[in-house]
Amino acid sequence: MGKEELTLPGFSQNTIQTPIPENTAATDDNVPDGDENLERGNWSSKTEYLLSMIGYAVGLGNVWRFPYLAYKNGGGAFLIPYVIMLAFAGMPLFFLECSFGQFASLGPVAVWKAVPILQGVGITMVLISTSVTIYYNCILAYSLFYLFASFQSPLPWSDCFSWWGADEACSRTSKDPFCNFTLDNGDIEIVNSTWLQANNITCTNGSQIYVPHQGPSEQYWDKVALRRTSSMDETGQIVWYLALCLLLAWLIVGMALSKGIKSSGKVVYFTATFPYVVLIILLVRGATLEGAYKGIEFYIGRQSDISRLSDAEVWKDAATQIFYSLSVAWGGLTALSSYNKFHNNCYTDALIICVINCGTSVFAGFAIFSVLGHMAHIQDKLVSEVAKSGFGLAFIAYPEALAQLPVAPFWSILFFFMLVTLGLDSQFATIETILTALLDQYPKVLQSKRIYLTAGICSIFFFLGLTCVSQAGIYWINIMDHFCGGWGILIAAVVELIGISWIYGVNRFIKDIEMMIGEKSWIFWLWWRLCWFFISPCLLTAILIWSLATFVPPTYGSIPYPTWGIALGWCMIIFCVIWIPIIAVVKIVQAEGSSLFQKIVRSSKPTPDWGPYLKQHRGERYSNKHDFKQTGLAEMAKL
Numbered sequence: 001m002g003k004e005e006l007t008l009p010g011f012s013q014n015t016i017q018t019p020i021p022e023n024t025a026a027t028d029d030n031v032p033d034g035d036e037n038l039e040r041g042n043w044s045s046k047t048e049y050l051l052s053m054i055g056y057a058v059g060l061g062n063v064w065r066f067p068y069l070a071y072k073n074g075g076g077a078f079l080i081p082y083v084i085m086l087a088f089a090g091m092p093l094f095f096l097e098c099s100f101g102q103f104a105s106l107g108p109v110a111v112w113k114a115v116p117i118l119q120g121v122g123i124t125m126v127l128i129s130t131s132v133t134i135y136y137n138c139i140l141a142y143s144l145f146y147l148f149a150s151f152q153s154p155l156p157w158s159d160c161f162s163w164w165g166a167d168e169a170c171s172r173t174s175k176d177p178f179c180n181f182t183l184d185n186g187d188i189e190i191v192n193s194t195w196l197q198a199n200n201i202t203c204t205n206g207s208q209i210y211v212p213h214q215g216p217s218e219q220y221w222d223k224v225a226l227r228r229t230s231s232m233d234e235t236g237q238i239v240w241y242l243a244l245c246l247l248l249a250w251l252i253v254g255m256a257l258s259k260g261i262k263s264s265g266k267v268v269y270f271t272a273t274f275p276y277v278v279l280i281i282l283l284v285r286g287a288t289l290e291g292a293y294k295g296i297e298f299y300i301g302r303q304s305d306i307s308r309l310s311d312a313e314v315w316k317d318a319a320t321q322i323f324y325s326l327s328v329a330w331g332g333l334t335a336l337s338s339y340n341k342f343h344n345n346c347y348t349d350a351l352i353i354c355v356i357n358c359g360t361s362v363f364a365g366f367a368i369f370s371v372l373g374h375m376a377h378i379q380d381k382l383v384s385e386v387a388k389s390g391f392g393l394a395f396i397a398y399p400e401a402l403a404q405l406p407v408a409p410f411w412s413i414l415f416f417f418m419l420v421t422l423g424l425d426s427q428f429a430t431i432e433t434i435l436t437a438l439l440d441q442y443p444k445v446l447q448s449k450r451i452y453l454t455a456g457i458c459s460i461f462f463f464l465g466l467t468c469v470s471q472a473g474i475y476w477i478n479i480m481d482h483f484c485g486g487w488g489i490l491i492a493a494v495v496e497l498i499g500i501s502w503i504y505g506v507n508r509f510i511k512d513i514e515m516m517i518g519e520k521s522w523i524f525w526l527w528w529r530l531c532w533f534f535i536s537p538c539l540l541t542a543i544l545i546w547s548l549a550t551f552v553p554p555t556y557g558s559i560p561y562p563t564w565g566i567a568l569g570w571c572m573i574i575f576c577v578i579w580i581p582i583i584a585v586v587k588i589v590q591a592e593g594s595s596l597f598q599k600i601v602r603s604s605k606p607t608p609d610w611g612p613y614l615k616q617h618r619g620e621r622y623s624n625k626h627d628f629k630q631t632g633l634a635e636m637a638k639l
Contacts, residue, residue, distance in 0.1 A: 036341050037613060039443065040105060041260065043339050048265030050349065052336055055272035055425025057327050057357040060139065060394070063422065066325065067299060067365035068389035069317050074308030076300045079362070081309065081318035086358055089319055089539050092531035093328040093493060095350040096500060099513045101334035102346050105613035107436035108331030111338070113610040117603040118499040120583030124492045125331030126437045127576040131484040132330075133430045134461055135477045136423065137253070138468040141245035142395060143419040145225055148245075150412035157220035158403035170219045173379070217400035225395065229471045232479075232565045236471025243469050247462060253427050254458040257435070258451050261339050264428045271421040271428075276360075278418035279367045285411070286370030295373020298383035299365050312546070319543050324485070326357055327426070329493035335433040342617045345517050368398065375401035391474070394419060431457065475556055475565070482554040483569035488576045490544040495580060497537040503604050506533050515617075 035042045043049040070078045104111050109122035149156055160170035214222075222228045229236045256267045286292050308314050327333060337346060369383070375397075376383045388397045402411045435454060439446050446453055468476050500509055509532075510525050553566055561569075584603075588596070591603040611618050 037105060037339075039447070040439075040613070041262065041339060042341050043261055044265055046344070048261070048268065049336070049340060049344075050352065051268040051272040052261070052265060052425070052429060053333070053349070053353050054356055055268050056332050056336065056429035057325065057353055058272075058275070058360050058422065059325070059327075059426040060419065060422055061321070061325050062357070062361045063364045063368065063419070064390055064393045066321055066361035067368045068387065068393065069321055070362075070365055071299050071369070071384075071387060073311075073314040073317055074306070075298075077306045077308055078314065078318065079300075081315045082322065082358070085315070085319040085322040085539075086354065088531060089536050090322040090326045090328065090358075091350065091354050092528060092536045093323075093497070094326050094333065094354055095347060095528065096497070096509075096532060097328060097333040098337040098346045098350050099509075099516070100500065101337035102340045102342070102344060103512050103516060103612065104610070105338050105340075105342070106334075107338055107440045108334045108433060109437045110440035111334055112499075113607040115499045115503050115604055116607055117584050117587045117600070118495060118503070118580070119587065120580035121492050121495050121499065122331065122437070123579040123583065124488060124576050125329060125334075126434055127579070128484055128488045128492070129330050129332065129430050129433050131480060131572060131576065133427060133434070134465050135468050135480045136427060136430070137249045137461070138242075138246060138465050138473065138477055140249040140420060140423040140427065141242050141469060142225065143416050143423065144245040144248060145242060146395065146399065147413065147416040147420060150409050150416060153409050155399070155403045155408050155412055156224070157217040157399055158408065160216045160219070164220065164224050166216065166219055166223075169214050170216055171213055172216060215396075215400060217396050217403070221391075221395050226474050227471045228474060231559060231562065232472055232475035233562055234472055235467075238466055238470050239473070242473070243466060246465055246469050249424075249427075250458045250462045250465075252424065253431060254454055256424070256428055257431055257454050260435070260450060261336075261432065264432065268425060268428070271425050274421045275418045278414050279360075279364055281414065282411070283363075283367040283370060285405075286367060286374065289370065289374035289405075291374045291377020292370040293373065294377055295369035295371070295383055296366060298373065298387070299369035316543060316546055319539065320547075321361075322358070323493070323540070323543075324489070325361060326354060327429075329489045329496060330430070330433070331437070332429040332433045335436040336429055338436065342612060342614065343516055347513070347517050368393070371401045371405075372397065375404060378404060475559075475561070478556050479554055479561060479565055479569045480572065483573045484576065486573070487544060487547060488573050490540055490547070491577050491580070494537050494540050494544065497532060497540070501532040501537070504606070515612075 034044075043052075070076075073081075100111055100114075101107070104113070106113070107122075108125045109119060112119040112122045156164055159172060160166035225242075227236070227239050256264045286295075323329075340346065369387070372386050373383055376386050379386070386397055386401070387393075398415065399412060402408055402415060405411050431454075434457060435450070438453065439450070467473065468480075470476075500506070506529055510529065514520060554561060554569075587603040588599045591599040593599040593602050
């Protein structure tokens with residue numbers, strides 16, 4: 001291992017000895033596939049990187065959550081806070097993470113050599129991604145099950161068929177209530193609405209008896225797909241066909257990642273583009289259906305209500321949706337960008353991906369609500385009565401709507417295949433995040449054994465996910481999503497912004513970016529500097545506090561969780577975020593210094609080997625053209 005001594009402003013020559021990886025002075029002329037980084041590799045093409053990032057950012061939430069939030073929060077008016085939150089929180093964080101990973105060519109844990117005291121942020125991101133990836137593939141298993149079930153006509157959830165166990169509560173239409181009717185002799189008898197109409201009598205207030213009712217798609221979801229127990233306390237058995245679908249999902253992920261980005265980059269040519277083809281087909285078909293305009297109007301038309309903008313809940317929903325739909329603070333953006341070539345224009349990439357992601361959310365709403373409008377029309381219901389979010393949309397409402405179309409199996413196959421491809425892209429990136437974090441920590445040991453590492457991780461996650469395909473699995477998925485995919489990400493994002501902007505130094509970070517994309521004017525950086533240093537961390541902190549202050553224990557439908565389930569959810573999120581203070585304490589204890597303040601300052605300074613991964617780029621970093629002044633806490637260390 002060779003060493004090169006470099007002199008930085010504020011440091012003596014004796015304090016900086018930067019290790020330079022051997023055999024890294026390669027050029028595009030003598031490296032296969034144009035890689036400039038022999039040890040880690042690079043994306044084979046810019047297109048593969050963009051498609052992978054789009055696939056990671058564009059996921060199930062764009063299809064099954066955004067349309068619901070839009071109609072719930074004022075229709076077209078919701079786009080105003082949505083776009084504002086994109087500008088103030090989404091894009092700044094997205095650009096920051098892409099630049100951070102690309103500059104150092106390191107994943108979400110190792111990249112914190114820039115601010116060692118906050119390396120726990122990277123660990124938190126990886127742990128949260130690990131938790132999410134376990135249950136996320138179970139959602140893919142649901143989608144695969146419905147995909148296979150769609151290869152039959154009629155679709156099994158199109159009616160209350162006895163062969164799959166539909167009971168007396170199942171009905172395609174709501175059942176009229178019965179009445180407690182008082183006879184002339186004073187006796188009370190239960191009568192149905194037909195008898196009342198024949199005798200020109202109406203139910204008196206309070207005498208109605210409503211018969212339990214489930215539509216065929218809802219009962220199929222509960223009784224066949226999930227075989228759901230009545231609560232989280234009843235685990236039940238593993239649903240064998242969901243377990244097989246889960247195994248298939250992990251096999252697909254493992255094979256796609258067998259050669260890292262070199263193999264997954266080829267798969268995304270299909271998985272990242274196919275959902276758009278399906279959404280276009282569904283929109284064209286939906287727009288030609290009778291009653292489609294009702295759904296579109298409900299989604300973004302006459303339901304538009306500017307007055308809703310005065311409601312703080314609307315702004316919170318907009319910020320939350322932007323934050324999660326762009327997949328910031330999960331570690332994936334840093335991991336995927338770390339495989340870029342050093343001089344890739346990460347600024348342009350960030351703008352393109354953010355615009356496509358948000359545009360996809362809006363576009364998907366038209367495809368979804370045009371079909372839901374048709375279903376509401378033929379059932380003579382309000383669109384609000386058939387519109388749902390999350391699992392309710394993907395596996396109950398939309399399948400029921402598709403079942404009422406001509407050639408229903410074809411549309412159902414298209415829809416669920418789209419859900420599978422949407423989920424796979426996100427899963428590829430999440431597993432790659434975990435792999436990258438491990439490979440960066442143990443490159444010599446694991447780099448040559450990547451295929452075995454990938455197989456091992458996928459196998460472990462498959463067995464951990466079996467709980468989520470038990471008869472109580474949906475309760476586990478719901479509570480893991482509620483806790484692991486929530487506050488931990490917000491905490492990691494706020495600390496990440498503080499670490500890079502306040503400790504590492506926003507001016508130093510800007511100089512690092514300029515080394516990659518070229519120098520820009522101060523006007524260009526004004527907006528980004530304001531967002532990174534002040535606006536974004538304040539906004540995310542406000543969202544975090546608001547979310548905690550308005551916390552309501554999660555439920556699955558109307559079914560509450562047991563106390564131990566809520567406690568377990570809190571334990572999961574605490575386990576993920578507690579590494580931030582733990583690692584900070586460890587770094588302070590290990591740092592040199594005669595006082596606590598000196599130890600804190602030293603552990604906040606970049607490590608000697610921090611900087612661009614390759615030798616030639618390190619030379620660019622410390623040339624006169626790209627020299628910089630110390631900023632942040634490190635500026636106080638003249639030791």
